[in-house]
Amino acid sequence: MSLLLAVDTSGALVTVAAADGDSLLAEQAVELAARHAEHLAPMIAAVLVEAGRAIDEVSAVAVGVGPGPFTGLRVGVVTARVLGLVLGVPVIGVCSLDALALQVAEWGEGSAGSAAGAGDLAAGREFVVTSDARRREVYWAAYRTGDGEPEPVRGPGVDRPADLASAAARDGLGQKGFGPFFGRGAALYPEVLTAPPEGAPLDVRAGAVARLAGRRVARVGGSERARGQEPVPLYLRRPDAVAPGARKRVS
Amino acid sequence: MSLVLGIETSCDETGVALVRDGRLLIDAVASSVDEHARFGGVVPEVASRAHLEAMVPTIERACAGAGVRLADLDAIAVTSGPGLVGALTVGVAAAKALALGLGVPLFGVNHLAAHVAVDTLDHGPLPEPTMALLVSGGHSSLLLVEDVTSTVTPLGRTIDDAAGEAFDKIARLLGLPFPGGPHIDRAAAEAVAERGEGVRSAIAFPRGLTSGRDLERHRYDVSFSGLKTSVARWVERREDAGERVDVPAVAASFQEAVVDVLTRKAVLACREQGVDTLLIGGGVAANSRLRALALERCADSGIRLRVPRPALCTDNGAMVAALGSLLVAAGRAPSELGLGVDSAMPVTAVRS
Numbered sequence: 223m224s225l226l227l228a229v230d231t232s233g234a235l236v237t238v239a240a241a242d243g244d245s246l247l248a249e250q251a252v253e254l255a256a257r258h259a260e261h262l263a264p265m266i267a268a269v270l271v272e273a274g275r276a277i278d279e280v281s282a283v284a285v286g287v288g289p290g291p292f293t294g295l296r297v298g299v300v301t302a303r304v305l306g307l308v309l310g311v312p313v314i315g316v317c318s319l320d321a322l323a324l325q326v327a328e329w330g331e332g333s334a335g336s337a338a339g340a341g342d343l344a345a346g347r348e349f350v351v352t353s354d355a356r357r358r359e360v361y362w363a364a365y366r367t368g369d370g371e372p373e374p375v376r377g378p379g380v381d382r383p384a385d386l387a388s389a390a391a392r393d394g395l396g397q398k399g400f401g402p403f404f405g406r407g408a409a410l411y412p413e414v415l416t417a418p419p420e421g422a423p424l425d426v427r428a429g430a431v432a433r434l435a436g437r438r439v440a441r442v443g444g445s446e447r448a449r450g451q452e453p454v455p456l457y458l459r460r461p462d463a464v465a466p467g468a469r470k471r472v473s
Numbered sequence: 474m475s476l477v478l479g480i481e482t483s484c485d486e487t488g489v490a491l492v493r494d495g496r497l498l499i500d501a502v503a504s505s506v507d508e509h510a511r512f513g514g515v516v517p518e519v520a521s522r523a524h525l526e527a528m529v530p531t532i533e534r535a536c537a538g539a540g541v542r543l544a545d546l547d548a549i550a551v552t553s554g555p556g557l558v559g560a561l562t563v564g565v566a567a568a569k570a571l572a573l574g575l576g577v578p579l580f581g582v583n584h585l586a587a588h589v590a591v592d593t594l595d596h597g598p599l600p601e602p603t604m605a606l607l608v609s610g611g612h613s614s615l616l617l618v619e620d621v622t623s624t625v626t627p628l629g630r631t632i633d634d635a636a637g638e639a640f641d642k643i644a645r646l647l648g649l650p651f652p653g654g655p656h657i658d659r660a661a662a663e664a665v666a667e668r669g670e671g672v673r674s675a676i677a678f679p680r681g682l683t684s685g686r687d688l689e690r691h692r693y694d695v696s697f698s699g700l701k702t703s704v705a706r707w708v709e710r711r712e713d714a715g716e717r718v719d720v721p722a723v724a725a726s727f728q729e730a731v732v733d734v735l736t737r738k739a740v741l742a743c744r745e746q747g748v749d750t751l752l753i754g755g756g757v758a759a760n761s762r763l764r765a766l767a768l769e770r771c772a773d774s775g776i777r778l779r780v781p782r783p784a785l786c787t788d789n790g791a792m793v794a795a796l797g798s799l800l801v802a803a804g805r806a807p808s809e810l811g812l813g814v815d816s817a818m819p820v821t822a823v824r825s
Binding site for chain 2: 257258259260261262263264266267277292293296297299300301302303304305307308309452455457461462463464465466469471472473
């Protein structure tokens, strides 16, 4: 028996999941613009109760490392790192856009996606997932569909929607079907990027973070290999700070 | 027996400390001050990123240094305000992960009350009541402390710049590095050593809110904005006249104006409120002239002065662990796991 605890605070949702192997035991998500720090710890406790497991049964912690607004993003990352320390278990960082891309691919494979005409998600096609970067920009990353996990091909990056749209057009994305853009960023700027199809996932969920992390742990040959690799937030932007200019006169 | 781990991240110091039954076992601090120096002040996002990177290593360093395992902890205390939102958030999230992972109570505590509580580590229990003057880069407050675990009443505060902020701004004006306090203190001490005590009054800088109606209306408040402008004008006049600015004399006279006002107001509050113990805390309490003048004026008025050692005056985890330890000993209820940060947390709330 293993118990993977997954959290993501990179976007509009604070989300927590508990998984045992491929089996998702519990998942919760609340939509929050801010104050992620208040909600995450109680949600972890609630998800464990729902899963019928105790905190000391956790065998690995996974965390979405963004990109995302900094203050919220750090809540998930520091929580995961400290839980890893306290529980003595490995901590696995997953790009939050990778998790959202997995959700999109899974949706495309499902009946809901087929009904919505997710033809662009056929194997070998590229698509772009986006999230809200605020300041009239979006975080994005491009993926190629295949067997199972979508393969990252470009990004992650942060750009104005218009610049992302022209780069995507130049790279030959979005020429067929309903367009290649998914996620909250596309939903926010439908006039510049194409609006995501009805019912497609908009926000990353911890269950997808857990699925990706679980597969990666399995691939590298057990959780021990992941130990010691601290998950690092994908900030993608430098801090706002300017060195002071010349002194202003008071007289 | 209780072992409390305290976390402080309200500004640019990541502090983690362990206190067992009121005794400090270790105080581990990682500072990002060097990363802020070229900006002339603390950059919140730079501080927040540094807190995240320093958190786990600082917790590990504290535990290893004290020979304590995380599993031995009985409670976690963390600064939940006031301070920089992004910086506080890292500490609060880390503290909650510790409390959740270990199944121990969590205390979100007030940064200012923690600056008061830290002195119990050096000088034992606080007399009740105690008057506390807290002076740092972010705060200048005069507090009546009836019980540091429950009842703190603000009597006065700065109506503009904090005392430490004034030191930083004047240091920059004089071409001295950030943070300015130690450099101004040193320049002033050198001036006094070379030219005698008189250099402290070489330039007559103003003492805000100390006379007439200002004193009536702002009995225990302080103000450093007018002083700052006055120093800037003085320097500009010399520069415009093509004269050399006498930096040590300006530093000594400016510092004297700040510590004169602070000590005058603190002693006035003690006398009028009938309090016989004054505690000075916060980063500016490390200033040698503030300590000396406070000692002199307290002795004249029969007031006992308590000042923690300089390392405990600046922000650190020890102050938070000290207050956490006092809260545990007093049987105060812990905070909820839904604890949030409050960048403007009032000092009347010792615990959130």
